[in-house]
Amino acid sequence: MEDILKSFNSMTGRQLFELQADCGWSLSEAEMLAAQKYFKSINRAPLYAELETIAQTWSEHCKHKTFNGPVEFVKDGKKEFIKDGLFKTTIYKATKKLNKKWCLSVFKDNAGVIEFGKNKKWALAFKAETHNHPCAVEPYGGAETGVGGVIRDILGVGLGAKPVVNTDIFCFADPKYSKKLPQAALHPARIFKGVVDGVRDYGNRMGIPTASGGIWFDDRFALNPLVFVGTIGIMPTWAIEKHVKPGDLVIAIGGRTGRDGLHGATFSSANIEDASEVSAVQIGHAINEKKVLDALLKLRDKKLYRAVTDCGAGGFSSAVGELGSETGVRVDLSKAILKESKIKPWEIWVSESQERMILAVPPKNLKEVEKILKSENCEYCVLGEFTNTERLEVFYDKEKIVDLKNDFLHGGVPRVVKNAVWNTPKFKPSAVKEQKNYGALLNKCLSNLNTCSRESVIRQYDHEVQGGTVVKPLQGITHDGPGDATVIWPASATNDLKDYNGFAVTHGLNPAIGKLDPYQMALNCIDEVFRNLVCVGADINKVAVLDNFCWGSPENPALMGELVLCARGCYDGALTYGAPFISGKDSFYNQSKGADGKDVAVPSTILISAVAPVYDVRKAVTMDFKEAGSGVYLVGATKDDMGGSVAAEELGLVNVAPPQVDGETALKAYKKIYESIQRGLVNAAHDISQGGLSASLAEMSFSGGYGAEIDLKKVPVSGKLKDFQILFSESASRIILEVPSEKEEVFKKLMKGVKIARIGQTSFVPALKIKGLSGKEIVNEKLLKLKSSWQHAGGWPA
Amino acid sequence: MKYFVEVYHKHDYGAHKENGIKKRLQSVGLKDISEVKSYTIYQIDGDYAPAQIENIAKALLADPVLETYAVNPPKPKNIFKVEVWIRDSSTDVVGESVTDAIETLGFKRPQSVRVANAFNIDGKFDEAALEAAIKKTFVNEVVNKFTVLR
Numbered sequence: 016m017e018d019i020l021k022s023f024n025s026m027t028g029r030q031l032f033e034l035q036a037d038c039g040w041s042l043s044e045a046e047m048l049a050a051q052k053y054f055k056s057i058n059r060a061p062l063y064a065e066l067e068t069i070a071q072t073w074s075e076h077c078k079h080k081t082f083n084g085p086v087e088f089v090k091d092g093k094k095e096f097i098k099d100g101l102f103k104t105t106i107y108k109a110t111k112k113l114n115k116k117w118c119l120s121v122f123k124d125n126a127g128v129i130e131f132g133k134n135k136k137w138a139l140a141f142k143a144e145t146h147n148h149p150c151a152v153e154p155y156g157g158a159e160t161g162v163g164g165v166i167r168d169i170l171g172v173g174l175g176a177k178p179v180v181n182t183d184i185f186c187f188a189d190p191k192y193s194k195k196l197p198q199a200a201l202h203p204a205r206i207f208k209g210v211v212d213g214v215r216d217y218g219n220r221m222g223i224p225t226a227s228g229g230i231w232f233d234d235r236f237a238l239n240p241l242v243f244v245g246t247i248g249i250m251p252t253w254a255i256e257k258h259v260k261p262g263d264l265v266i267a268i269g270g271r272t273g274r275d276g277l278h279g280a281t282f283s284s285a286n287i288e289d290a291s292e293v294s295a296v297q298i299g300h301a302i303n304e305k306k307v308l309d310a311l312l313k314l315r316d317k318k319l320y321r322a323v324t325d326c327g328a329g330g331f332s333s334a335v336g337e338l339g340s341e342t343g344v345r346v347d348l349s350k351a352i353l354k355e356s357k358i359k360p361w362e363i364w365v366s367e368s369q370e371r372m373i374l375a376v377p378p379k380n381l382k383e384v385e386k387i388l389k390s391e392n393c394e395y396c397v398l399g400e401f402t403n404t405e406r407l408e409v410f411y412d413k414e415k416i417v418d419l420k421n422d423f424l425h426g427g428v429p430r431v432v433k434n435a436v437w438n439t440p441k442f443k444p445s446a447v448k449e450q451k452n453y454g455a456l457l458n459k460c461l462s463n464l465n466t467c468s469r470e471s472v473i474r475q476y477d478h479e480v481q482g483g484t485v486v487k488p489l490q491g492i493t494h495d496g497p498g499d500a501t502v503i504w505p506a507s508a509t510n511d512l513k514d515y516n517g518f519a520v521t522h523g524l525n526p527a528i529g530k531l532d533p534y535q536m537a538l539n540c541i542d543e544v545f546r547n548l549v550c551v552g553a554d555i556n557k558v559a560v561l562d563n564f565c566w567g568s569p570e571n572p573a574l575m576g577e578l579v580l581c582a583r584g585c586y587d588g589a590l591t592y593g594a595p596f597i598s599g600k601d602s603f604y605n606q607s608k609g610a611d612g613k614d615v616a617v618p619s620t621i622l623i624s625a626v627a628p629v630y631d632v633r634k635a636v637t638m639d640f641k642e643a644g645s646g647v648y649l650v651g652a653t654k655d656d657m658g659g660s661v662a663a664e665e666l667g668l669v670n671v672a673p674p675q676v677d678g679e680t681a682l683k684a685y686k687k688i689y690e691s692i693q694r695g696l697v698n699a700a701h702d703i704s705q706g707g708l709s710a711s712l713a714e715m716s717f718s719g720g721y722g723a724e725i726d727l728k729k730v731p732v733s734g735k736l737k738d739f740q741i742l743f744s745e746s747a748s749r750i751i752l753e754v755p756s757e758k759e760e761v762f763k764k765l766m767k768g769v770k771i772a773r774i775g776q777t778s779f780v781p782a783l784k785i786k787g788l789s790g791k792e793i794v795n796e797k798l799l800k801l802k803s804s805w806q807h808a809g810g811w812p813a
Numbered sequence: 814m815k816y817f818v819e820v821y822h823k824h825d826y827g828a829h830k831e832n833g834i835k836k837r838l839q840s841v842g843l844k845d846i847s848e849v850k851s852y853t854i855y856q857i858d859g860d861y862a863p864a865q866i867e868n869i870a871k872a873l874l875a876d877p878v879l880e881t882y883a884v885n886p887p888k889p890k891n892i893f894k895v896e897v898w899i900r901d902s903s904t905d906v907v908g909e910s911v912t913d914a915i916e917t918l919g920f921k922r923p924q925s926v927r928v929a930n931a932f933n934i935d936g937k938f939d940e941a942a943l944e945a946a947i948k949k950t951f952v953n954e955v956v957n958k959f960t961v962l963r
Binding site for chain 1: 840899902903904905906909910949950953955956
């Protein structure tokens with residue numbers, strides 16, 4: 016390789032591209048040419064480790080080139096040039112425009128940070144990540160290391176936050192998938208089981224509750240599952256900022272460095288069949304990370320270091336390079352603690368071995384730091400020091416293996432124009448032959464994979480550890496109903512048992528809408544998180560959101576078109592609802608060749624994660640009906656929004672419009688609901704999502720053990736609808752509330768100005784009875800049967 | 814020297830796990846399974862006297878209430894023995910923890926410890942069918958290697 020690199024500066028673009036392909040760097044020809052230009056300018060050939068460093072630092076995973084680059088967008092034949100890229104013109108712009116003072120650190124650190132609790136003493140950090148490619152290859156290890164990585168993001172934000180809850184959202188193919196798979200692909204049922212096992216084992220061993228999440232099924236996830244993992248942490252506000260000073264020591268703590276995880280950053284920026292190297296797969300070691308967690312928080316509270324970051328994608332090369340990007344840094348890799356002796360210096364530099372973090376420690380604190388690390392049995396090594404040279408200098412003993420200028424490394428990646436196309440599809444009204452009885456369809460919708468109970472997965476996670484899970488993922492009298500959001504009381508971090516401040520966390524994800532309209536997918540997901548948050552009594556005036564985009568290849572103009580629309584939906588949604596994005600991530604190239612050799616991309620998917628304060632966790636509300644004789648109220652209008660719905664899937668309806676969100680009207684209603692919950696007027700609240708009004712009523716009924724008598728004539732509708740649409744439409748912005756009879760008058764007064772109707776009442780009779788528009792009973796189902804349909808959908812892996 | 818310590822469930826304490834193994838294998842078409850016994854194998858590479866290995870097994874690897882163990886036991890007869898190991902190129906995190914723990918207990922640090930999930934299985938099927946089922950359930954050849962012995 017040394018000989019090849021001697022001629023690097025005289026190679027043609029094609030030769031450079033071939034070189035990067037051979038080395039697995041996932042760089043483009045333009046990027047290789049930019050690297051060549053730099054080395055020509057300094058009049059020397061590159062060293063191998065330098066090109067590895069550039070490949071890691073410039074990877075899609077680290078630099079988000081698609082989101083930051085310009086886009087040539089053609090919508091319905093009309094051309095537009097998005098010069099400043101999608102991130103600056105949508106996600107970041109919305110946050111900047113909203114300018115919320117309670118956002119304390121956004122888009123500049125490992126996680127977004129907002130205010131938490133009273134007296135400005137505490138801050139909340141939230142990050143959600145994906146680990147899709149590793150989970151496709153090795154589901155257990157991939158999921159474990161995904162969880163480990165996002166926990167380290169929270170440990171590495173500012174000077175470190177204490178993780179108080181983990182989140183997990185998965186997209187899989189049907190576990191009973193029976194189509195032919197390529198030779199090397201794992202069956203969706205194995206991926207499902209492995210991923211759940213991995214998330215469970217890592218989170219449980221770390222002592223962090225995994226308490227909020229979801230699962231979505233679509234067969235286009237067969238080859239490329241999506242695995243989103245998130246962590247929320249609490250930190251003192253003084254620990255938000257970090258500043259490296261020249262002279263500070265570079266200390267690596269935690270796991271040893273091995274060959275595992277080589278090329279993880281570049282691997283996640285490539286199609287799987289191109290780069291599924293065994294070494295890209297890592298196995299997590301939760302016990303090591305727990306040692307890091309315990310040691311780090313002790314060091315933080317004694318203020319013994321000035322900065323910290325985690326070793327994620329790119330390993331030392333990214334972490335050390337990032338911390339030293341404003342000062343300069345010099346390290347000697349011969350000082351690293353290794354797992355194996357035969358590892359090469361460049362491999363040490365880019366290895367993604369897990370559970371490692373980098374600290375910037377003033378030399379005078381070294382002894383104290385060593386003492387604490389030893390007491391926690393946490394391995395460490397002093398790798399070098401931060402300098403004032405504005406250069407990245409890496410040695411192996413006396414041999415220099417990297418010497419790059421920071422401004423080139425961090426600012427030299429060329430911006431490449433991406434092409435995007437979108438042609439708006441035409442939809443038709445949903446037309447279904449009316450039925451006399453909808454009980455069978457309701458049971459079918461409840462047992463649909465995208466509606467049915469997730470209890471068998473949720474129960475594997477320890478969602479109670481740390482003792483702060485107030486509103487749990489499973490709710491109701493037998494603790495098995497589907498909650499909207501989780502409420503956490505992080506007293507384990509604040510150590511203040513008299514402070515009842517908590518927060519609610521939830522998610523919005525709906526690739527079925529994305530198939531029809533990516534713009535509405537983003538709006539619907541934002542609306543869903545608001546619905547979920549308000550249902551548990553969170554303050555929807557202070558919602559912070561995160562975006563996670565998972566897409567196929569950005570070289571495909573049609574997929575890029577979907578991305579543009581979705582990002583714009585995020586922008587409009589954030590502004591309409593007043594919810595800033597505080598952190599986000601993107602994952603591209605989620606596509607592989609199927610058994611027939613054709614490329615299969617995942618459905619374009621956005622996950623919106625959200626968090627909002629709950630000022631008194633004792634006032635939080637759950638979704639199960641609490642008593643008989645209460646008024647059942649429906650907030651929001653039902654429309655012919657069958658596109659992407661569960662009923663549409665069950666009945667094979669195509670080309671029907673997905674829900675169109677009216678955010679302003681919705682927000683007005685949510686604010687009133689929030690107030691009524693705060694005033695104790697609401698017994699139960701549940702949003703309407705998969706399965707529509709009928710499924711949500713069923714869930715509230717069987718979770719609480721009370722039946723309901725509902726009259727569809729009372730349901731506020733928009734347009735001329737039939738029983739089928741009122742029962743199963745998945746129109747956005749609708750919430751069902753149970754209001755005890757003695758509070759109904761006050762409640763109605765409070766809700767004035769909002770589209771709301773009393774559609775029925777709860778009952779002692781354990782059945783859901785619904786009268787149709789004709790006045791005849793169209794649903795009369797026993798709660799036991801409905802619950803059984805919902806719980807025993809079948810198809811889950813053994 | 815390499816020692817193999819096998820740790821077994823006492824009585825039927827592993828029944829839930831063994832039922833799970835049975836179900837998973839049945840779900841990929843391996844029918845007529847008559848018996849499954851699951852256990853863990855620790856491969857300890859180090860310079861120890863037999864009595865020291867006994868002590869390591871007793872004090873660290875086997876829970877005296879729920880489990881029993883054997884050092885370098887003979888192969889079981891007339892039954893398939895399946896061992897699933899992490900490949901040598903991948904980190905065996907349980908093995909790493911055991912390595913640290915052996916040293917913490919005051920013994921010389923072993924050169925390596927690798928851990929396998931193992932089970933003995935019997936029924937009306939041949940080795941090829943069992944191997945195919947194992948590959949679809951408990952082995953991902955990206956990170957695992959395995960053996961089926963009879």
